[in-house]
Amino acid sequence: MSFMDAVxxxxxxxxxxxxxxxxxxxxxxxEEITMTKQAFSQLRQKIKPEAFMQLNDSFISWFYNDDNFx
Numbered sequence: 777m778s779f780m781d782a783v784x785x786x787x788x789x790x791x792x793x794x795x796x797x798x799x800x801x802x803x804x805x806x807e808e809i810t811m812t813k814q815a816f817s818q819l820r821q822k823i824k825p826e827a828f829m830q831l832n833d834s835f836i837s838w839f840y841n842d843d844n845f846x
Contacts (some may be wrong), residue, residue: 777811782819783827
């Protein structure tokens, strides 16, 4: 799983068990492979929290860039 896929997977949220969500994610991507929940947990630990902080800052800047809201 690439860095971008991992971030998107985390941002989409979980509604089912982690393994089912991982399997459905790879099925959605059309991939023939999958990964274990342990492998995903190791991947997730390598993502720095600052990545999500930067994404949040970018989203906030984009959202408030338009002055036409009440």
